[in-house]
Amino acid sequence: MTKLFFLICLAPFCLICQNDATKNFTKKLCSPEFHGRGYVNNGDIIAADFIAETFEGIGVSNINGSYFQEFYFPVNTFPGKMLVKINNKELRPGIDYIVGASSTGGEYHLKPVFIDGSDLLSKNKIQTIFNNNQETIGNSVFVVNNTKYSADSTKKIKRLIKDLNQLVAVAEITNEKFIWSVGRKTTRFPILKVKESAIPKNTQTIDLKIDQKFIPNHMAKNVIGYIPSKRKNSKSIVFSAHYDHLGRMGSETYFPGANDNASGTAMLVHLAKYFIKNPSKYNIYFMAFAGEEAGLIGSHFMAENPVLELEKIAFVLNLDIMGSGEEGITVVNGRVHKKAYNKLLRLNKKQQYLSSIKARGEAANSDHYWFSQKGVPAFFIYTRGNNKHYHDIFDTYEELTFDSFEPISNLLIKFTKTCLK
């Protein structure tokens, strides 16, 4: 250990210690005991409790004795067995296949009916295929090859696959990167995606054993903490980040959601530690939202049932995907709030925090959205970089570089100092 290290560590906001703390916190949220912060084994609730404990440990205040805001929504889950066999050979979940987030479960021994995506585009063709397979339809899975079409047709075929799935089990053959999600309903028949390399042309049987459970009223919790202004300012700044992710696809497979959004949750904690030591002229709120991946549900609930008057929010800074940043950041709503965006640019130019800051217009792609809809100025900031893992089992802690983590926090701290000037 060097002298310099000691000196840095004695500084009021020890950078090296903070970096370690940030990484440990992120790593913990991504660990198997949090179950991908979804709806199997109460992963999201375990994460909520951990975040609240962390807030409390730092000294962040709660509101009326609680850090939590509860709300309910329906969700489709896969808590147990997840087995897909082709010609009796077991496929690898998350690598060879993903089951549709809204898929029903059960045990099936199915015969494949191979069709081309283009067959779906013609009503007559698909009707004929149906008629030809009428007698065995109950034991069939329609295997739709969707690998060789233009982006537009591929999309269209995906929509038709959903329609087809109302009548029969469906497997879509794809070479696309798997992107999983959260289902809020359950289909009548199973639906899955399979990589082209995992399904041989001579496939005779497809066996499924999927343990699925629909939860009609899952209780989720936003976690909220705040640090009062040092000047008794009535205006507030909200930092937000969703902590939930996709959870488990069967008992053996989970989606760690490191970049999306353990990293943003870690940024909340990182900023909270700073503002406890350096109180702002604004009240600073930290909102860790649940249910984002299920459709921005937690932030919607907050916007409809706010814990502070929305008129008193000077700015919402929503942080989602904070784990890379080699290529800089993008600011959603940067084109909407031009003055504030230009302020970010000016601050960045002066201090050279980030290599690039890009602006986008409106988008309903994270938790800033419902605040924007209520007329509250809000940015959604995400990092750009080499890490392309997104909603897959490879979005792991090990893939994070934290390249722009510290610079972003410094930029945002500066922004809060000048925000309303």
Ligand SMILES: [Zn+2]
């Ligand atoms: Zn996210």
